[in-house]
Amino acid sequence: MSTDDHGRAKAGYERRLKRMRNYARPQGNAPDGTPQADAEVECGWGRLIFAQTFEDTTHLTRRMNEEGPDRRDIAFYVRDPHVLISHAPQELFLDPSHTYRLDLTIYRPSRRRPSGFAVRRLASPSDAAEINRIYQSRRMVTVDPDFFWSNRDSRHLTWLVAEDEATGAILGTVTGVDHRRAFEDPEAGSSLWCLAVDPQAQHPAIGEALVRQLAEHFQARGASYMDLSVMHDNAPAIALYERLGFVRVPYFTVKRRNQINEQLFTGAGDTFDAFNPYARIIVDEAARRGIAVEVLDAPAGFFRLTYGGRSIRCRESLSELTSAVAMSICDDKGVTRRLVEGAGVNVPAQMLAGDDGDGTVEAFLAEHGSIVVKPARGEQGRGIAVGVETMDHARTAIAAAREQCERVLIESCFQGDDLRLVVIDFRVVAAAVRRPPVIVGDGRRSARHLIEHLSRRRSAATGGESRIPLDGETERCVQKAGYALDDVLPEGVELKVRGTANLHTGGTIHDVTGIVHSQLVEAAIAATRAIDIPVCGIDFMIKDPRLPDYVFIEANERPGLANHEPQPTAERFVDLLFPMSIPASARKARERRRTRGR
Incomplete structure (x- = not known):
């Protein structure tokens, strides 16, 4: 967008803002084209309340306080947020977000089309389920699938999804609201909400394609602009919007103080900003329950949790409840394999790489055709080579593994996917297929x-x-x-x-908790009992999570709990550490389930 275009856009915004502030607001729906007063739109996750249509600030305050449980209502286009908040300072807060606007009268579509995926409208109940899956992965409020489906032909709500052309998987989603159709908006505006891309998606520019498609959809309808609200510190999103031609405009957003919005109005999260995601998910859950968090060494992920006279030190998901013996077992992959094999867990053929001169590695490779080379000790996938099929590659892989640990293991390669099962208190809490x-x-x-x-x-x-x-x-x-x-x-x-699917070397994670075969669950629990470890990530190679075939790969004493959202890994970890922090009703329900399971 040129400097002249920006100047014209801003001048247009000022003219429209003046008209918006001066238009009359009759009560009720207005079939003659005049705007509806006290307008709001139900979006499934909460209500989008158009504050500029409220003459009475007290009425707007009452409307905000009608928010239901587990909902996130948003008052948008608030002209005087300080006045609105003064009516209910204990209930309302100024959202720390910026408003950006795209002038659709000068917007030009891109000549580049998406590659490998297509953007389309929501078309089936399975689309609705996939949208919720992506919302959960991004810690967003989910929507009743029936709401999506019953409103698929709504005049004012539009849901778009990005679909992988090869697999049919839903990769991202965005929601649009047509203001003119919602409340006869005299400005003919529109807005963008809930832009979310699957964090495991491989294709580039999915978010950009969704934004552009929605902009072109509203442009074709004759909308004059498209607005959005973005967190002030979301630098990547802001950079995308500005590159597409959005400019910041002086409108404000107000929300209610609730559990969903807690970090936005307390500012308490800033204390934990130096933690990585694996420690952060745990301390956030602890703080939410009123458990005291003492930061010991944030860059390394060390913290202390204290509740009811009980104090436990942790490094991410590794706590003092895990013994040094259990940790040393997990640290040595050869020892781990022997212990779990003794518990009846399926393991691959294995040998210790010696001097290549004795021909044992070559014979092992000839027998199995494809091998895995890995250091006996190590983490985060460093030094591991999978699918090695020639001696030249085997020698290179062994040398790389020896940079991590002098002892190098050779295993037969099981063709399939990498499955991580998170076991907490000898119960499988999450299962995810990891792909390279x-x-x-x-x-x-x-x-x-x-x-x-x-x-x-x-x-x-x-x-x-x-x-x-x-x-x-x-x-x-x-x-x-x-x-x-x-x-x-x-x-x-x-x-x-x-060759490996480890997250730290670029792998992606796909939740399969709801479909994992019972024999895989039983094998993971058997492995953790053999090690006698309260929190563990068990890795199998599998053909399909719905089938019982597997071989054991390794056990991780410090699994990354943040990798398995939306499964409640952090909640179950804190339950283990501080069972009395579980609400009494939840404790009773859990006890009833355990009693029935006996």
């Missing part, structure tokens, strides 16, 4: 460029926890597919760039 990072060719950029781009996106989606290293293992995977790092990948070609 995959790049998709566009016929223009090299494999190296695509990997670097995907790595930046994975890092942004995980708070810096996930990156794809451009190391020998990545190069080996690219070469195995018949390409070099600097080759241009043909359009539509998908290339797996790591």
